[in-house]
Amino acid sequence: MSEEDALRAAMQDLLIFTPTREMIADRAAFWAVRLFGATAGFVVDADGKVIATSGIDRDRATTLLSSPGRSGGIVRVPLHLAEGQGWLCVVAGDFTPVFGTDEVAQLRAYANSVSAGLQRVTVTERVAAVEENKTQFLNLASHELRGPVTVIRGYVSMLQSGLLGQLNERGRQAAGVMAAKVSEMNEVIEEMIEAARLEEGGLTLRTADADLREIARSAADAVAPLVESRHRLVLDLPERRVRVKVDADRTKTIIANLLSNAIKYSPGGGVITCQVRSRAGVARVTVSDEGLGIPRNGMPTLFTRFGRVITPETEHLKGTGLGLFLGRQLARMQGGDITVASIEGKGSTFTLQLPAASPQDGPGNGAAQAARDRMRAGAPEGMDRRQAD
Structure with a gap:
């Protein structure tokens, strides 16, 4: 590999693949020395602390x-970081080139790439910390709320059943x-x-044969209390078991979540249909409404957490x-998926x-495996998968 190709690979590694700030700083110092023929190099963070060196120890770099001016020529160029300005430094010795204007300009350009790599890792670490905090919050909040709500x-x-005394009409309505x-x-x-269990890998399934x-x-039945007079919930079920x-x-x-959403996002009422079908080894439950619909630019957001x-x-x-985030994850854990088709303003x-079971279903059943493979192959996001079979 030529020096130019090696440098290009190193830059790609810095900008895209290097996982930590420490590794980026170490590699940045090494390549600064190699690129500019310097005796040594080091990286300084926004607090003035030497965080990586090449060809020199940290105490000497700090000095x-x-x-x-004490020893040799030192050239430093700024690293523009979120927390402030750091430095990328190279040191010239008695037998190394003198750094002129061109070399300093190249070093500045290299420092900009190093800054970008450091910023990428910082953002990645912050996003990971936010996600971890979200999971911790879900755990804490849900468990702390569960007890009082149960009470x-x-x-x-007890109020509704009359165990605490008989209520008048207004009291029964309030209850x-x-x-x-x-x-x-x-x-x-x-x-x-x-959601917290899913994030922590603690969510387990208890699968058994069932009729969809x-x-x-x-x-x-679970969402029936949510159905108002302006809605009509239609169950379209086949005669044979699914x-x-x-x-x-x-x-x-x-x-239930799909039905609840259909009711919620149909404020003007209309027909909400829940259809169950099985075809070619794939069982489907299709929930359709005549509600608000989803704008095209909202599709990528639908199945994300929060x-x-x-x-x-x-x-x-x-x-x-x-x-929807939980629904899709649970479906995929069972070998299935959830897809959506929508027209804004029309529903x-x-x-x-889900993979359909059969009396002969088992590890060697080719039809069942073929059905799972078809669902994994899938169709483009936002398209009703019936068009993809």
């Missing part, structure tokens, strides 16, 4: 930095509203707990942005796909 839920149930709100809060807490029709029915091997409770949660598509029509609607169609 040269504070008294550059409140119990007392509200019903409280029960609905406590239920909403409990769902949010469960989403937070599931029954899971869809159970999910529809056998799947899934975690039934978590699959019910996925479908991702919500905010528009003037939806900014007043409540939500954590965890439901959306979300499709949950």
Whole structure:
């Protein structure tokens, strides 16, 4: 490899691949010495601390930095960092070239690339720290809230059942509203707990043979209290069983969330359809509505953690942005996926796909594996996968 190719590879490594600030600084000092034929080189952070050296120890570099005239020629160029200005320094000895204007200009250009690499790592570390803090917050908040909400839920149930005395009509209405709100809060807490488990790798599935029709029915029953007079929820189920091997409770949660979203994002009412079908080894639950729809530029946000598509029509609607994120992750853990097709102003169609089970389903079943492979291959984001089969 020529010197030029080696330098190009080193620059690419600095800008893209080097994982830590310490490694970038070490490699930057090494290549500064090699590139400019210097005797030594070192990198100084914004606090004035020598963080990397090549051809010189740190104590000597610190001395040269504070008294550059004592030994040999030292050239330093700035490193523009988020926390302030650092320095990239090279040292000329008795038998090394004198650094002229051209060499200093090249060193400045090299220092700019080093700065970019250091900034990349800083941003990456900050993003990782934010994600870790989010997970810690989810854990703490969800577990701290779970106990009080459980107590409140119990007392509200006792009020509704008359165990704490008979309520008048207005009291019964108030208890019903409280029960609905406590239920909403409990769902949010469960989403937070599931998200934290998922991030920590502690989420496990209990899979068993199940009829997808029954899971869809159970999910529809769960969201029935949310259906208002202006909505019409239609269950379109086949006569024959749709056998799947899934975690039934978590699959019910996925479908219930899709139905809940369909109701929430159809403030003007309309028909909400939950259709279950099985074809070519793939079982599908399709939830469609006639609501607000999703703008095209919002599609990439849909399945991200805490991702919500905010528009003037939806900014007043409540939500954590965890439901679809969890739903897709849970579907993929079961060999499936969730896809979406939507037209803004006309409604959306979300499709949950899962591998269909059969009496002969097992490790050697080629049809079942082919179905899983088809779903992994998938279709472009935002397209209803039925078009891809």
